[in-house]
Amino acid sequence: MVRVRQLCKSFGNLALLRSVSFEIQRGELVAVVGPSGAGKSTLLHVLGGLQPADSGQIEWDGVLIHTLSGNRLADFRNRRLGFVFQQALLLPEFTAEENLLMPALIAGMDSKTAKARALELAQQLGVAERLSHRPSELSGGEQQRFAVARALMNRPDLIMADEPSGNLDQQQAEELHGLFRELRDRNGQTFLVVTHSLPLARQADRVLQLRDGHITEVDPNG
Numbered sequence: 001m002v003r004v005r006q007l008c009k010s011f012g013n014l015a016l017l018r019s020v021s022f023e024i025q026r027g028e029l030v031a032v033v034g035p036s037g038a039g040k041s042t043l044l045h046v047l048g049g050l051q052p053a054d055s056g057q058i059e060w061d062g063v064l065i066h067t068l069s070g071n072r073l074a075d076f077r078n079r080r081l082g083f084v085f086q087q088a089l090l091l092p093e094f095t096a097e098e099n100l101l102m103p104a105l106i107a108g109m110d111s112k113t114a115k116a117r118a119l120e121l122a123q124q125l126g127v128a129e130r131l132s133h134r135p136s137e138l139s140g141g142e143q144q145r146f147a148v149a150r151a152l153m154n155r156p157d158l159i160m161a162d163e164p165s166g167n168l169d170q171q172q173a174e175e176l177h178g179l180f181r182e183l184r185d186r187n188g189q190t191f192l193v194v195t196h197s198l199p200l201a202r203q204a205d206r207v208l209q210l211r212d213g214h215i216t217e218v219d220p221n222g
Contacts, residue, residue, distance in 0.1 A: 001026040001157060001190060002047070007056035009039070009046055016042050018213030020056070024158070027188045029180060031195055031204035031220070038210045040194040044160050047192070048081050049073050060157070078107050082151030084161040088143035090135040096122075096146045097131040104153045114153075121149040125179065141172035148179065152189070159183075161193040165200065177203055 002024040009017040016039030024030055032040050045051040047058060049065050058065050060080065068076055090099045097118055104114035122128040125145045135143055144164060151159050161180075165173035177200045183189040193200065201207050207220040 001061060003057075003059040004047070005057040005059075007043075007046065007058065008054045009042055009051070010054055015213050017046070017053075017056075020210075020213070020215045022208060022215055022217075024190065024192060026157075026190055027184065028205045029184045029191045029193070029203070031193050031201040031207045032210055032215075033195060033201050033207060033218075034210035036196075039213065040210050041162050043210060044162050044192065044194055048083060048160050049077055078103060079154055080157045082154070082156040082159040084144070084147050084151050084159060084164045086163040086166040088135070088140075088147040090138075090143055090146060090150075092135050095132055095134055096127070096138065099135070099146060100131075100150050100153055103150060107154050109154075117153060118149070121152055122146075125149050139172075140168050141175060144168060144172070144176055145179070148176075148183075152183075158190045158192060161191060161195075163194055163196065165195070165197055173197065174199070 004023070005021050007017050007020040020043070032043065034040050042051065046053050049068070053066060063076070065073070065076065090096065100118040100121065101114050104117060105111070118131070119128060122131050125148060127142055127145050130138060130142055138146070165176050168176060180191055180193065181203055184191060193204070195201055202220045204220060207218050208215050209218045
């Protein structure tokens with residue numbers, strides 16, 4: 001589904017990505033691990049079109065994202081990618097349901113269909129009874145479940161998650177990790193997850209280690 005070839009990204013004299021190449025197959029749960037400051041978040045941002053690469057190629061089902069810009073790139077991200085960050089980033093002035101509806105409405109989905117989709121996802125993720133609540137009224141685990149639901153609203157090809165359990169306690173983190181596996185198994189959802197969590201990495205189909213600007217595949221149980 002995704003082919004990355006010779007990807008390079010530097011900030012000044014600091015080279016975070018040095019000719020990085022790998023592939024992601026549809027329906028995989030892939031973890032990216034590595035030391036702090038190795039460039040894991042930068043890799044996700046470049047893959048998702050949030051930051052430009054210095055050189056290299058990223059191909060999504062035949063689409064070269066470095067050839068997209070402006071509205072075309074924004075539309076690609078909205079329709080084909082879902083992002084989950086360490087912070088849930090739910091807008092505090094809106095209810096959980098309203099937060100879920102935003103990406104769908106931006107994509108042009110009609111309100112009735114969007115609300116049905118939001119309810120469907122909230123039910124799948126076990127937070128349907130919290131749809132009318134504002135983020136300040138939700139637990140950290142509930143907020144992250146709504147963040148995952150928001151990422152899934154437009155049925156994206158890939159969910160990109162950056163330390164999604166970093167702010168959760170152990171039980172909430174385990175529940176979130178289990179949710180990713182469930183979505184992968186039930187819906188064939190594809191995930192690329194940056195994590196420091198060894199338990200999450202061990203649950204992935206493949207583990208990629210980013211170190212000194214290079215990516216290698218490693219044994220998650222090694």
